[in-house]
Amino acid sequence: MGRPRAFDEDEAVRAAVVLFGGRAYDGVSVDDLVSHLGVHRNSLYKTFGSKRGLYLTALRRHLADDVRPLLDTLAGASDAAAALRLITSADLGLLLLAAVERAPVDEEVAVEVKAALAAVDQAIADALGVSADLATALTAAALGIILRGNPDDAATALVRGLGSLTR
Amino acid sequence: MALIRIEGDNLVVVIEGLDKFWALKGSLTVPLAHVRGATVDPGIAGEPKGIRAPGSHLPGVIIAGTFHQDGERVFWDVKDPSKALVIELADEQYARLVLQVDDPRATVDLIESALTGRR
Numbered sequence: 003m004g005r006p007r008a009f010d011e012d013e014a015v016r017a018a019v020v021l022f023g024g025r026a027y028d029g030v031s032v033d034d035l036v037s038h039l040g041v042h043r044n045s046l047y048k049t050f051g052s053k054r055g056l057y058l059t060a061l062r063r064h065l066a067d068d069v070r071p072l073l074d075t076l077a078g079a080s081d082a083a084a085a086l087r088l089i090t091s092a093d094l095g096l097l098l099l100a101a102v103e104r105a106p107v108d109e110e111v112a113v114e115v116k117a118a119l120a121a122v123d124q125a126i127a128d129a130l131g132v133s134a135d136l137a138t139a140l141t142a143a144a145l146g147i148i149l150r151g152n153p154d155d156a157a158t159a160l161v162r163g164l165g166s167l168t169r
Numbered sequence: 170m171a172l173i174r175i176e177g178d179n180l181v182v183v184i185e186g187l188d189k190f191w192a193l194k195g196s197l198t199v200p201l202a203h204v205r206g207a208t209v210d211p212g213i214a215g216e217p218k219g220i221r222a223p224g225s226h227l228p229g230v231i232i233a234g235t236f237h238q239d240g241e242r243v244f245w246d247v248k249d250p251s252k253a254l255v256i257e258l259a260d261e262q263y264a265r266l267v268l269q270v271d272d273p274r275a276t277v278d279l280i281e282s283a284l285t286g287r288r
Contacts, residue, residue, distance in 0.1 A: 033212035043216055044239060047265055052206025054281055109285050150176045
């Protein structure tokens with residue numbers, strides 16, 4: 003039974019990444035999803051089960067499309083300054099919102115966010131040859147810099163202050 | 170209006186008061202394994218609902234009973250669309266339940282957290 007899905011699921015999920023990344027989970031209604039994704043309400047429920055089901059799919063898509071490539075470029079970072087620059091210039095909108103808004107109240111989101119950030123830490127540790135803790139601190143600083151509106155001087159000052167710690 | 174609770178491995182929906190009469194149904198029990206998710210959706214009442222049989226549809230007053238659309242059966246019990254909740258099912262008589270509950274957000278949290286433990 004049921005009609006064939008009359009929409010491009012791939013495109014719809016990508017549009018959901020943009021929507022959730024821009025307006026947060028609670029800021030997006032099913033009406034918003036229906037009008038922005040080009041999906042009928044019934045198809046949306048049939049395909050994703052719920053708004054939360056779509057959100058999880060979108061988050062995983064964001065991690066695969068936007069965070070995964072960051073890990074690859076981080077592998078080539080020559081120093082802390084380069085690593086910070088790569089993170090602060092990446093599109094991490096949905097990841098950051100997920101960490102703040104959904105991870106504290108949604109176990110499955112928390113698992114995804116934790117794994118993604120751990121992977122960034124690991125990429126930095128491997129590329130710069132620093133300890134896992136220092137890599138975590140660098141990731142945390144980079145995310146903080148994004149949240150502060152990406153002031154250039156902050157990253158520069160941090161790297162200068164780190165000095166010999168990171169070659 | 171519907172009351173929703175989790176009883177063991179089941180989701181139990183109790184239709185309250187006169188709605189029972191309009192919807193021709195007093196309660197529904199669905200195994201959690203057949204519940205795909207729950208969503209707050211005040212906008213759904215404005216959508217085409219398909220063909221009603223059996224039940225009642227007095228536009229602007231109550232949408233209650235079984236509706237058929239695109240080969241799917243959807244159960245409705247909504248008077249106040251601002252409190253509408255959608256529960257998507259799998260392998261059940263109904264593809265979807267559209268219910269009015271007192272606190273849609275709390276009900277979604279209740280259902281989704283019961284599901285998270287199982288997946």
